[in-house]
Amino acid sequence: MKLGSLKEGGRDGTLIVVSRDLKRAVKATGIASTLQAALDDWSNAAPRLNALSDALNEGRAENAFALEMAALASPLPRAYEFVDGSAYLPHVARVRRARGAEVPESFYTDPLMYQATSSGFYGPRDPILAISEEWGIDLEAEVIVVTDDVPMGVTAAEAGRHIQLVGLVNDVSLRNLIPNELAKGFGFLQSKPRSALSPVLATPDELGAAWRDNKLHLPMRTSINGAWFGEAEAGVDMQFSFAELVAHAAKTRPLAAGTIVGSGTIANEDTSKGASCLAEQRTVETLRDGKPSTPFLKFGDRVRIEITDAAGASLFGAIEQTVTRYEPRR
Amino acid sequence: MKLGSLKEGGRDGTLIVVSRDLKRAVKATGIASTLQAALDDWSNAAPRLNALSDALNEGRAENAFALEMAALASPLPRAYEFVDGSAYLPHVARVRRARGAEVPESFYTDPLMYQATSSGFYGPRDPILAISEEWGIDLEAEVIVVTDDVPMGVTAAEAGRHIQLVGLVNDVSLRNLIPNELAKGFGFLQSKPRSALSPVLATPDELGAAWRDNKLHLPMRTSINGAWFGEAEAGVDMQFSFAELVAHAAKTRPLAAGTIVGSGTIANEDTSKGASCLAEQRTVETLRDGKPSTPFLKFGDRVRIEITDAAGASLFGAIEQTVTRYEPRR
Numbered sequence: 189m190k191l192g193s194l195k196e197g198g199r200d201g202t203l204i205v206v207s208r209d210l211k212r213a214v215k216a217t218g219i220a221s222t223l224q225a226a227l228d229d230w231s232n233a234a235p236r237l238n239a240l241s242d243a244l245n246e247g248r249a250e251n252a253f254a255l256e257m258a259a260l261a262s263p264l265p266r267a268y269e270f271v272d273g274s275a276y277l278p279h280v281a282r283v284r285r286a287r288g289a290e291v292p293e294s295f296y297t298d299p300l301m302y303q304a305t306s307s308g309f310y311g312p313r314d315p316i317l318a319i320s321e322e323w324g325i326d327l328e329a330e331v332i333v334v335t336d337d338v339p340m341g342v343t344a345a346e347a348g349r350h351i352q353l354v355g356l357v358n359d360v361s362l363r364n365l366i367p368n369e370l371a372k373g374f375g376f377l378q379s380k381p382r383s384a385l386s387p388v389l390a391t392p393d394e395l396g397a398a399w400r401d402n403k404l405h406l407p408m409r410t411s412i413n414g415a416w417f418g419e420a421e422a423g424v425d426m427q428f429s430f431a432e433l434v435a436h437a438a439k440t441r442p443l444a445a446g447t448i449v450g451s452g453t454i455a456n457e458d459t460s461k462g463a464s465c466l467a468e469q470r471t472v473e474t475l476r477d478g479k480p481s482t483p484f485l486k487f488g489d490r491v492r493i494e495i496t497d498a499a500g501a502s503l504f505g506a507i508e509q510t511v512t513r514y515e516p517r518r
Numbered sequence: 519m520k521l522g523s524l525k526e527g528g529r530d531g532t533l534i535v536v537s538r539d540l541k542r543a544v545k546a547t548g549i550a551s552t553l554q555a556a557l558d559d560w561s562n563a564a565p566r567l568n569a570l571s572d573a574l575n576e577g578r579a580e581n582a583f584a585l586e587m588a589a590l591a592s593p594l595p596r597a598y599e600f601v602d603g604s605a606y607l608p609h610v611a612r613v614r615r616a617r618g619a620e621v622p623e624s625f626y627t628d629p630l631m632y633q634a635t636s637s638g639f640y641g642p643r644d645p646i647l648a649i650s651e652e653w654g655i656d657l658e659a660e661v662i663v664v665t666d667d668v669p670m671g672v673t674a675a676e677a678g679r680h681i682q683l684v685g686l687v688n689d690v691s692l693r694n695l696i697p698n699e700l701a702k703g704f705g706f707l708q709s710k711p712r713s714a715l716s717p718v719l720a721t722p723d724e725l726g727a728a729w730r731d732n733k734l735h736l737p738m739r740t741s742i743n744g745a746w747f748g749e750a751e752a753g754v755d756m757q758f759s760f761a762e763l764v765a766h767a768a769k770t771r772p773l774a775a776g777t778i779v780g781s782g783t784i785a786n787e788d789t790s791k792g793a794s795c796l797a798e799q800r801t802v803e804t805l806r807d808g809k810p811s812t813p814f815l816k817f818g819d820r821v822r823i824e825i826t827d828a829a830g831a832s833l834f835g836a837i838e839q840t841v842t843r844y845e846p847r848r
Contacts, residue, residue: 199558228529266774268596268637271707295702302704303633307598307774319671323770341649341846362770372625374632375705377601381771440653440692441711444596444637516671 189241190504191216191353192388193223193261195311200224201261205241205249206388210505213255214244223263223389227446230336230352234391257505262309262385263355264334264446270306270383271437272330272359272450273299275428276420279455279468286474299428299436302375304359306448310384312505315512316360316491318381324364325485325511328453329410329464329493331422332357333430334389338443347438348402348431354395356386356408357450358493358507363467363484385448386493387505398497402429406503408454410464411492412485417469418462420454422495485511519571520834521546521683522718523553523591525641530554531591535571535579536718540835543585544574553593553719557776560666560682564721587835592639592715593685594664594776600636600713601767602660602689602780603629605758606750609785609798616804629758629766632705634689636778640714642835645842646690646821648711654694655815655841658783659740659794659823661752662687663760664719668773677768678732678761684725686716686738687780688823688837693797693814715778716823717835728827732759736833738784740794741822742815747799748792750784752825815841 190208193201194215200222204213219236220226226233243249274280280300281291310316318325334353342350365379392399398406405423428436433449443449454464463469470480485491494506520538523531524545530552534543549566550556556563573579604610610630611621640646648655664683672680695709722729728736735753758766763779773779784794793799800810815821824836 266598268598269635274704298698298702300702300704301707303635303707303710305599305633305771306636307777308772317670318770339847340647340844343848365770368628370703372628372630373700373705374604374630375703377631377633377767378770380633437707440648440695440708441635442638447637514670517669518673 189238189394190388190390191223191237192263193265194259195261197221199265201265205237205244206255207244208394210388210502211255212244212252214240214249214252216240224446227334227336227352230445234352257387258313260313260387261311263389264309264385264448266308267306267446267448268444269447270304270450271301271447272304272452273301273428273433274452275299275426275433276452276455277427278425278457279453282455282468282471282475286471296427299433301433301436304380304450305382308382310382310509312384312387312507314384314509316509317512317514319514319516321486322364323362326361326363326466327410327485327491327493328359328361329408330357330359330453331404331408331451332385333449335434335443335445335447335449337445338434338438338447340438340440340442342435342438344432344435347434350434351392351402351430353389354392354399354404355389355504356493356495356507358384358491358509359450359453361465361467384507384509386507390503395503402431404495406495406497408464409494409496410462413490416462418464420456420461420464422451422454425456426451487511487513519568519724520718520720521553521567522593523595524589525591527551529595531595535567535574536585537574538724540718540832541585542574542582544570544579544582546570554776557664557666557682560775564682587717588643590643590717591641593719594639594715594778596638597636597776597778598774599777600634600780601631601777602634602782603631603758603763604782605629605756605763606782606785607757608755608787609783612785612798612801612805616801626757629763631763631766634710634780635712638712640712640839642714642717642837644714644839646839647842647844649844649846651816652694653692656691656693656796657740657815657821657823658689658691659738660687660689660783661734661738661781662715663779665764665773665775665777665779667775668764668768668777670768670770670772672765672768674762674765677764680764681722681732681760683719684722684729684734685719685834686823686825686837688714688821688839689780689783691795691797714837714839716837720833725833732761734825736825736827738794739824739826740792743820746792748794750786750791750794752781752784755786756781817841817843
């Protein structure tokens, strides 16, 4: 099944079940008012949501309505935890090569992962708000999973069964703020502002053969201002599966229901696939030309991120955002 | 007023108003069922909670009951955001001196802060669960504040008015996991597991003259296994006020209602005040003796953290936790 949230009903929106073709939806009234509430009681809620999804896809759901993407909040408008990996090592290797550094051997066995902000996600058509272009605004197209309750110390072999939903994120990064923050040694904070999730999240069974080995084996199509930017294969060069990423995050603590685990920006060895973030593209240019030529995002720039199945059908809907100036009220 | 949450009613507990002397409490029934719900609608909920607090303190609240600390969940059993500063530079300076490094000048103007996990907080009397003592289990006694909605780009001058609640945190750290994580460059993840907040949080006005300049001017009393460990002055050597920490966190994004902002482990230039974390104590020993002599926490060790007012009354109740082995279910 596919789940989303309407921009109504409060800070957590209103949970809806969405049809496979993303054209119709129905409120999950009487099952769970929000996606977080469903995840908090997943073993009870999921079978009932699945039954409603079947009814919707078979055209027999009462009170179904035509889905408007602009009416959607983020499926989880706010979440209690977002941990983001960096599982595509071609990206890591390329960035390091550009500054003359090697990838440590340990990076192939010990995932890179950081604690990200989860207190607010943009809706899939909301603007990316920033006060200054000088921040070096960048997209990052990633796959994410959402877990139910994961016990501390879960093994990678056990972790896969805690993955309940799959989707996309535009993990917005402020590149020009990163060097100073990382030099301080405490990781990202100001350099990783709010992000946007895809219009809907899907259960792994909805993805068919494209979901196997706890990875999504499809290309991530990214465009900027309508121009092709990349279609990196999400199932290729992913050093750690989502099960391994979940186990890494849960090594010393449980993960609460509704935890979002990200893959990191998708990048392949094969540079003909394009990039999933501007930093990647600029690194390829630096290695080739000695300097980057593609600028970071400017106010008015439009970003589109989508994954379609082999038949061309959108799996999660498209993230479509415009970078927009935010004026602080003074 | 003082607010807490009972371990009943679901994952977010049940909001209670607690008397000034921490002896009596009353459910906030009809106002807000959880503290998060109150914070989500603070301008409406706060005056009504204040009126209930007045009734409780004057002995005229209906259905008031004797407060049992063991019945308390964390005031926020889960939260959407926890950002933790490192505002006491004597700690930073000492740790760096022990490894022969200087404190960069920028550390005096640009706060150190990291994104922390907020998806679950221990109740104030819950055990600290860990799978292995080899992780190097440490306490960190800190002051925290909780905000309402803070707009992106708020100035430090404006940020103070968004501080609605004040309390304590035992920010548990796994010291032996830190060097590897920080070497990877993405900050803390496995090395910062779940923490515990104080039994209650208090509004700034409840703290009287001890709350001024957006700092709490009282000593933080810490003991381990019943023995005095420290009483560092929270109002001394705090390089950045909570208003400045809130503004730092909100530079590139809004902070959602219920965001927790931490001070970092409290440390004074004056080492006679003791320490607020074992890493600090071990650093003092290393500078004095060439090596640390105090071990990290072992299973069965008891930690107590409390702030009392000038008259000896506990402001937020005591955090009292025992380090306990967690056996993963396999």
